Amino acid sequence: MSAPTGGPAQAAPAPRRSRPRIRVRTRTVTVLAGCLILLAAALVAGVRTLRQEPTVTLLANWTGTDEQDFRDAVLKPFERRHHIHVDYQGSSAESEVLGADVEAGTPPDVVVLTGPGELAAYARQGQLKQVDDLLPRSGFGASWTTPLDGHVYWFPFKADLKSLVWYPAGTSAQQLAAAATRPGQWCLGMGSGATSGWPGTDWIEDILLQRSGPDVYQRWARGELPWQSREVKEAWTTWGRMVGAGGDPALVRRALKTPYQDASEPVTRTPRGCTLEHQASFIRNQDAWKRVDGRYVPSARLIPGARADDAWLVSGDLVALLHDTSPARTLIRYLASADAQRAWSTREFSFSVSPEAQPAPGAGGTAWHHALATTLLDDRAVHCFDGSDAMPPSVRDAFAEATIEYLAHPDHLDALLKNLDSLRQTHGLTWLQSVCDRTS
Template identity: 35%
Template sequence: MRFGARSALAVITLAALAAACGVPQDSAPRSHTTADCGRYARYGKHPGTEVTVYGENRDREADLFEETWADFADCTGIDVQYEGDGEFEARIQVRVEGGNAPDVAFFPQPGLLERFARDGRLKPASAGLVALAKQGWSADWNGYATVDGTLYGTPLVANVKSFVWYSPKFFRDRGLNVPRTWSELMALTEKIAASGVKPWCAGIESAEATGWPVTDWIEDVLLRQQGTGVYDRWVAHEIPFDDPRVIKAMDTVGSVLKNDRYANGGFGPARSMASISFQEAGTPILSGDCAMHRQASFYADLWPEGTEIGPDKDVYAFLLPGAAPADRPVLGGGVFTAAFADRPEVRAFQEYLASADFANARMRKGPFVSANRGADPANAATPVDRLSIQLLQDPGTQFRFDGSDLMPASVGAGTFWKGAVDWIGGASTRQVARSIERSWPSR
């Protein structure tokens, strides 16, 4: 069911009532907005048009998107119909191949966007969108939605994945300090385990995308151990997936996530994380049954209602440390908009989503991070969102996009995710890495 169906039903009902009462339909009550429509004048007027949008955001996240573009829709006359699907990655392919493509899709994986671009399904960005992209984002960010020199979309959402969530009170009561280096993090992990509390909690269940939290861990550690050069070559398959340096990173992660002394706090043995949803994985921090949870900035919106975020609140986060205190490698991800249709109203909607106005308006609605240069950190809903935006806008940050999202979809959203689940379940590192390497497309 598409979001916005209730609004459509309301319009139909009003028209029916008006007709029943002998009132001409053009005299029936119409929706109106109190927004300053002057700010949307650049997008033109498109009365009676509709733009269908398909993405993975559901429930509250979807509601916040709809609330953000509501004034735009009212002022331009575009009926934006959004549909959220937790199995977006699998079903978008079925829909497109079945001739039921949406006008606009929110792609969480550049690799999947690239596939549709190469198949000729996506429409190249308009000149207006290209100009907004250059103004709003770095060349690296725009490169993620560029295929063979042509821009097909723009970033919508950004996130910093290299965060470790924790309870400031738990740390304070036990005299624990936030680690500045990887060796300090491992010493902290052992100290907490020795106290009788499992230091780490995790959950990797995510419907069709089950396994991705583990792949994030592996990518984060590889980036810290080997640097951006090796990371980039691995993602591009210029070195094999089972390269010894990748094996080392996997084994390092395994020393934490596959260790029953260290995981899975609040849930059970380490392998219990395979059945724990990523949404609930960090909750044992609130009860003191777990000390740390490595998860992205977007987890700010997944804590139970009433949870306060901040350095002296219920939960906060620190950047997963590197080899030295000055190292600041940041793994991140994002969602990109791209269009399967080329109509004036579709182009107008895309350009609005690419504006700093949209980014700041969405940030004021609730937890949200944007890499747009025009995003004002002061509008961030949480301290962690603010920190994320500052990191993304800092030219000194060594940012790299989630590797699995850049790999061919059959690997990044296929064998890598599945292999991660098998690995947590007991399969050996070399066995899993070699299996993924053999699955890599020949092209």
């Protein structure tokens, strides 16, 4: 700021003897002004402190555009309504972040994770708080809120259906059947940073479910059925034949080096680089499937030997409570509410399994989206949670790594399954006793 026009430079000269007093008076005024400014700042800070809203910390996996959408559609309405500030941290490595925070004694108040197996381990350690009394009366299905020691410790905020194969609009049934027998026609990308390999675990889980049924699948997912059993081993070899494990080096290399979110890109080329993708419902929002107007078929129609009747692999983003504070409990109730779940599913074009959160009849949306939403809520169908997500973290991670090894070296399968059985028998692991909402 420029000097004031009425400053000393324009004042009349003063006698020499009066100058010291003028300087002293100027310094006094300056000091006084500074004190008044500091006092005002202190008063403002004090008022802000008195009016400060309570805060709740939240860790989830939404980053970038997804994070902004989550803030706009879910968090901002919560903050306005309840006058509680949400200190949000988004990370694609949320499991690692949470583990470090728990070890340091500074975990978030609320967390959103994809793995009930990981949450079960935290619950057994006493890190999670019960949420039984915070959920709506309509509740969620048994495969989504699996009780542990008689209490519920998590609930789904977002759901996905996984027993799906996507294909471009205009592909005939005969073309689908033919493509399913050609490994090069499957769009497959195994890359996902620290969690690489999970697209392979989805494949093997779904094949086991569709070929052997929910009873066998649930025994395996809760650690009772050996990895070296006939049913599990055949699920691996069936996947290997379908996608060409150990076959064409260029094909295997493409699958191993491609990030899962880029796997469908070749479907837009001319001629197409691939036609089919075994992937969860969220993949339909990828640009490639939008451009080719992606459609889906239940995976059971293309998996050799499938015999399960209306059985579906599912997954979800699960909310859990680590600090039992009033702001955190308020956020839990809100995230479990129909309003919050509907807002998020509408913004993300995803799914909620809250019966109260479904859009009204005649609401906007595509036919495929409505059909999948109906399947997720169909109480005549069997919904089984993603097996690797339900397993103890050490087994989950080894499973994902083994799919990568098997894809390149299928002759290593016996050793891989033996190693997974050794891990399964490790003392002290927490296994969920139910991953399917019902079995036959």
